Amino acid sequence: MDYQLEWNEAGRTKNAPDVEAIKLLQFYEGAALHADPRGYCVCTSEGKDSRVLGHLMRRAGVKHFYMHNITGIDPPELIYFQRANFQAYRDLGYLTYDVMYQYSMWELCRKKRMLPMRQRRFCCESLKERPAPECGKAFKCMGVRKFESSNRMKKRNELEIVEHGKDGKNIVMPFDNSENRRIFEQCYATAERRVNPIAYWTDSDIWDYSKDVGLEQCSLYDEGFTRLGCIGCPMARRAGREHEFNRWPKFRDQYIRTAQHIIDDKPDNHYFKQKFRSGQEYFDWWMQDRTQEEADDNQMDVWEEWR
Structure with missing residues (x-):
């Protein structure tokens, strides 16, 4: 696996929004370090999007650590891939955290008395979205993209503030607005803040970037899988x-x-x-x-x- 941190200018991706993503990460690194001396918390499944996110973090040279939520229902091949990658990250000196669930998927279904539905995804709330002590107050970085679904198109953006105690209400805002940057950095000091550097990337951007920088992706994509969720x-x-x-x-x-x-x-x-x-x-x-x-x-x- 290639985890080279140096970036060769001759190999810069063509027409990809990688430069803007790196600018965003570098712009908020100071605020991220103020929130947590470990830097950004990279929330990763080690699927294609979070792999690109991690590579951008290392390219940007910003301080960060990696956190993975164990769901118990991820594809086995992805689990082995994630474990190997986390070992490689540790070898490079990065902190990594594997967060175990409180209840398994099967226990959750019996507690809720149903299998999950599109409009009742209690599994996501418990297995992926619940607050993790390992994250602390760190700024979260995620590989979410607006083009993945109509819901994400409306509700996700490069900068997000989650107001605790207000039914999980998100305040979302694009990065390219000075007033938004000021609000994100100075206000809501006790709220959860998220930075999503690839929010506006398309599938083509993800695959072009991976190819251009030689970034290894999970072998399941070669079998025709387009998503590697639960x-x-x-x-x-x-x-x-x-x-x-x-x-x-x-x-x-x-x-x-x-x-x-x-x-x-x-x-x-x-x-x-x-x-x-x-x-x-x-x-x-x-x-x-x-x-x-x-x-x-x-x-x-x-x-x-x-x-």
Whole structure:
């Protein structure tokens, strides 16, 4: 693996927004160090976007450390890739943190009495987004991009302030505005601040950059995978999930077993138990895209039960 920190000007990417991303990181390094002497907290899964983010951090020469949330449902190949990369980062002198979940995916499903839905992604809140003591008050850097979804297009930006105690409300703002920079740096001192240097990058930008700098990516991309999120995530749509379950059938089996546990945990006279006779039936219903997108009366009955 190539983790060279030096940057050869002859190898600079052509027409890529890497320079702007580095300027943003260098601009806020002082504020980041004031918040935490370890520097920026790079929240990474070691997928393609966070790999590019990490490379930009090292290129920028800013102080930072790496944090990875263990979900228990990531692709095995990505897990091995992440472990190897974290060892390489430690060899270079960087701090790394692997954050263990409080409840496993399967425990969460039984606690919530349902499998996750696109509009009820309790797994993301618990496995990826919950505050981690390892992060402290550090500025978070993430590989999120606005072009990944319509929701991120509206709600994510280069600079973000998350006001604690206000239902997780985000104040988002682009970097190229002096007033926004002032607000981000001086105000909301107790809030969580996030810097997303590749917020405006496209898929082409990511792959062009990786190719130009010789940045190794997870081998699963060579197999045709375009996203390396949690296995079975409903955001991937049915075709994507079927591809994942064909590749890793043990995860499909675990979802079916968990679905059966959810049914068995219900009272005998409960509607949910009457609707699905087995974990397989519940799983088959859950896999439908229409189920995820169009809430009908039956689905609302199921959702309301755990709220």
